[in-house]
Amino acid sequence: MPEWMVILLLIVAKLGLIFMVLLTLAAYLVLAERKILGRIQLRPGPNRVGPFGLMQPLADVIKLLTKEDFIPTQADKWLFLLAPGLAAVTALLTFAVVPFGPPITLFGHEVPLVVCDLNIGVLFFLGLSSLAVYGMTLGGWASNSKYSLLGAIRGLSQLISYELSMGLALVPVVMLARSFSLTDIVMAQADVPFALVNPLAFLIFLISAVAESKRIPFDLPEAENELVGGFHTEYSGMRFGLFFVGEYINLIILGSMLTVFFLGGWMGPFLPGVVWFSIKVLFVCFFFIWVRGTLPRLRYDQLMHFGWKILLPLSLLNVILTGAFLLWRQG
Amino acid sequence: MSIWRDIKGTIEPFWITLRNMFRPVVTVEYPEVRTELAPRYRGRLILTRDPDGQERCVACYLCSAACPVDCISMQATEAEDGRRYAAWFRINFSRCIFCGLCTEACPTMAIQVTGFFEMANRNPLETVWEKEELLVDHCGQEPDYNFYHHAGIGVAAARGENPGEDKPVDVKDLMP
Numbered sequence: 452m453p454e455w456m457v458i459l460l461l462i463v464a465k466l467g468l469i470f471m472v473l474l475t476l477a478a479y480l481v482l483a484e485r486k487i488l489g490r491i492q493l494r495p496g497p498n499r500v501g502p503f504g505l506m507q508p509l510a511d512v513i514k515l516l517t518k519e520d521f522i523p524t525q526a527d528k529w530l531f532l533l534a535p536g537l538a539a540v541t542a543l544l545t546f547a548v549v550p551f552g553p554p555i556t557l558f559g560h561e562v563p564l565v566v567c568d569l570n571i572g573v574l575f576f577l578g579l580s581s582l583a584v585y586g587m588t589l590g591g592w593a594s595n596s597k598y599s600l601l602g603a604i605r606g607l608s609q610l611i612s613y614e615l616s617m618g619l620a621l622v623p624v625v626m627l628a629r630s631f632s633l634t635d636i637v638m639a640q641a642d643v644p645f646a647l648v649n650p651l652a653f654l655i656f657l658i659s660a661v662a663e664s665k666r667i668p669f670d671l672p673e674a675e676n677e678l679v680g681g682f683h684t685e686y687s688g689m690r691f692g693l694f695f696v697g698e699y700i701n702l703i704i705l706g707s708m709l710t711v712f713f714l715g716g717w718m719g720p721f722l723p724g725v726v727w728f729s730i731k732v733l734f735v736c737f738f739f740i741w742v743r744g745t746l747p748r749l750r751y752d753q754l755m756h757f758g759w760k761i762l763l764p765l766s767l768l769n770v771i772l773t774g775a776f777l778l779w780r781q782g
Numbered sequence: 783m784s785i786w787r788d789i790k791g792t793i794e795p796f797w798i799t800l801r802n803m804f805r806p807v808v809t810v811e812y813p814e815v816r817t818e819l820a821p822r823y824r825g826r827l828i829l830t831r832d833p834d835g836q837e838r839c840v841a842c843y844l845c846s847a848a849c850p851v852d853c854i855s856m857q858a859t860e861a862e863d864g865r866r867y868a869a870w871f872r873i874n875f876s877r878c879i880f881c882g883l884c885t886e887a888c889p890t891m892a893i894q895v896t897g898f899f900e901m902a903n904r905n906p907l908e909t910v911w912e913k914e915e916l917l918v919d920h921c922g923q924e925p926d927y928n929f930y931h932h933a934g935i936g937v938a939a940a941r942g943e944n945p946g947e948d949k950p951v952d953v954k955d956l957m958p
Contacts, residue, residue: 490803495811745799746792 461562469566473546477699478508484740491744518688523595526685530593535686535693538586542700545579548572549707550634552717552725564717564725565634572633573625576708577618580663583701584610587665587672590694591682602681605751606672609662612758613669617659619766623652623773624712637716644715651769653713655762660705661742662754665698668746669754706735824882825899827873829892829913830922837917838892838929841868845884845893853877854884865930871913876906890929894922 482497482504489496497504522531552564569575584606591603625631627648628639639645646653662669673681680686683694710716710731717724719731749757810817819825832838841858859869884893903909921927931945 487803490807491799493802493805493808495807495809498811741796741799745795 457558473700476703477696480699480736482507487740488744515689515692520688523685525595527593530589534586534590534593535690539693539697541579541583542697542704545576545704548575548633550637551728568632568634571631573621573631581614587682594685596685598678598684599682602672602678609671609754612755613659613662616655616762616766619770620652620655622770623649626773626777633711637711640715641718644713646713655766660709664702664705667743668749670748671751702736702739706732709735819897823897824880824895825897826901828894828896828918829916830894831919832928833921837867838890839868840866840890844887848883848887851877851879874910875901876909891924891927
């Protein structure tokens, strides 16, 4: 077999594996969430399909695929059809820059366990997380329904309130690691994870990540009990499913971002890197579900107030303090 | 300090939900596990018989009059010995709200509630129960009650023959 073919096969295998694992994990995260929320409320959660309800995601997919795909008459048809795909694709694309393990050697080739180690990985992630809001906004606008529109507007205003502090919380990380590449950021945490070095940035990023995932306590764009379903009110069948899957892929992405930026990525004693990475990501996902089972939804103005008046000044202060600390240490 | 109160109020719920995750589940998983019903549980209705094995129902229409959703209907008729009974008796269980007002209205304790409640059905027509399906061959919750013995009407026994009943008075005897 020629040299280039081996390399190509390895890349294709890696892509396929990541794609499969990500989608399966997203499906089972839905089940895990329903199970954990159930246990918090002293219920068993879904347990009818298969042993312990383990076939529930499959049943959900069959249900979503066989449902009627409904398009409202007054909807902007093309945008309406495009929006769910946009939401899912932006979520999937972000995983391209996530390093989930140290490079391994296969068939005499060094395979980095990351789809593409961009030297501007942090900016790529921030850019795509901003683009992800397009799927939601266009979907809400194209539905031509007041609830969808309100959800979309809320999503946009939520985005500009937390995205700024999210980006600013990453500035100290970049300053400490002296690189925009996610692999280098993980390498820089070989001794101490950045969550311990800079706990304030970790906290700000954690709160912003919960807001980014559009989940309780920041689920204003959906807000089931105010806006029916928010931006996906008019969606049905697999189009709704795409929004749904996108949300859970986004959850995994944010979990891996938290892991990469603050929890030391694949670094850890005894176990292989990929296992450490999965443990950390799953723990963050569990934390997100735990938050959902615990906190109530914030009010619209409370979110704005919190984002602009507390998180933003705090993150700016944190940038200055970290810079001052680094300068002082250099002498 | 209100900020400390706010922080405490945000952290504390996490401990509560974490504790709840390890507490036993309270759900009763119905088809496998059944709860014990209350002794006066109001399930599906039955038509009972008196201790002599006769139908108790005298087709007085009081139950259908008491029914708030009008789910009971019947046709009264009379036997050779003058005893009234229902020619047909029909309860539409897709309308029944299991309030038990019919059993309170019934003067002969004929219509009674039971602890049976599994009547789910895909065909709404099959939730309409006829007399043959409603009628049971026991006395239900009133094993000794026989309306005709108490009312003293000459159907179950001759007039004056029922327990605690005086002989009928021949009014013409009282003539001066």
